[in-house]
Amino acid sequence: MKTIVVTSQKGGSGKTTLCAHLAVEAERMGDCPVWLIDTDKQGTLSVWHERRNAETPQRAEISLTQIEKGLTALANRGAKYCFIDTPPTISEQNVTVLKLADLVVIPVRPSPADLWAVSHTVALAQEEGKPFLFVITQSKANANITAQTVAALSHHGRVAKTFIADRVHYAAAMTDGRSAPELANKGQAAQEIAGLWQDIKSCFNENNNSLNK
Numbered sequence: 001m002k003t004i005v006v007t008s009q010k011g012g013s014g015k016t017t018l019c020a021h022l023a024v025e026a027e028r029m030g031d032c033p034v035w036l037i038d039t040d041k042q043g044t045l046s047v048w049h050e051r052r053n054a055e056t057p058q059r060a061e062i063s064l065t066q067i068e069k070g071l072t073a074l075a076n077r078g079a080k081y082c083f084i085d086t087p088p089t090i091s092e093q094n095v096t097v098l099k100l101a102d103l104v105v106i107p108v109r110p111s112p113a114d115l116w117a118v119s120h121t122v123a124l125a126q127e128e129g130k131p132f133l134f135v136i137t138q139s140k141a142n143a144n145i146t147a148q149t150v151a152a153l154s155h156h157g158r159v160a161k162t163f164i165a166d167r168v169h170y171a172a173a174m175t176d177g178r179s180a181p182e183l184a185n186k187g188q189a190a191q192e193i194a195g196l197w198q199d200i201k202s203c204f205n206e207n208n209n210s211l212n213k
């Protein structure tokens with residue numbers, strides 16, 4: 001089983017949205033069973049999951065003290081991927097979770113404030129020796145700031161090829177427990193999420209060390 005921890009020290013960067021969308025996409029592609037774990041007290045991912053009609057992806061309610069054992073149990077039950085959503089804080093809790101990651105996904109909005117916050121998250125991942133991948137989220141069409149953000153991030157590590165744009169569908173779909181591709185399966189969001197999931201999977205097919213500079 002591969003454990004993907006989605007984290008950033010910035011609220012609103014798109015952690016929960018990415019967790020939900022990537023988990024649904026992994027199931028859709030047959031890279032399953034997929035499990036979700038929500039470690040954010042705000043519980044946004046859990047609320048989304050409760051509203052969801054579909055049976056997959058499944059969500060495990062595991063307390064932080066049990067999370068390592070919980071992941072082992074999921075792996076023993078044949079889980080293929082587990083996505084862990086995290087709160088936007090630097091805490092013991094996030095370090096505990098990072099230690100369990102096979103890959104750390106760091107969503108970053110193309111904005112100066114998001115960029116400035118990145119170094120803390122990168123430092124945490126590097127301290128734990130974890131491979132990480134930046135994902136541009138909520139990008140606006142033709143904005144120079146996106147190119148500038150990618151250039152700045154690439155000094156720290158790898159940036160996913162696929163960017164997630166700012167699209168109403170991402171937020172709208174989540175209100176009733178769905179994902180944007182489930183709302184419009186031929187839409188641009190569907191293409192982005194499919195592309196991003198391929199980018200992430202390709203990270204596991206390579207030598208992990210090449211992920212980080």
Ligand SMILES: Nc1ncnc2c1ncn2[C@@H]1O[C@H](COP(=O)(O)OP(=O)(O)O)[C@@H](O)[C@H]1O
Pocket residue numbers: 010011012013014015016017018044088137138139164165166167168170171172174
């Ligand atoms: N790609 C996107 N396009 C439009 N809105 C988005 C996108 N990603 C996230 N959002 C919205 O931005 C807000 C913050 O996203 P969320 O995933 O909850 O961030 P985090 O978990 O990092 O705090 C939410 O209202 C969400 O619906």
Ligand SMILES: [Mg+2]
Pocket residue numbers: 015016017040044085086
């Ligand atoms: Mg969140």
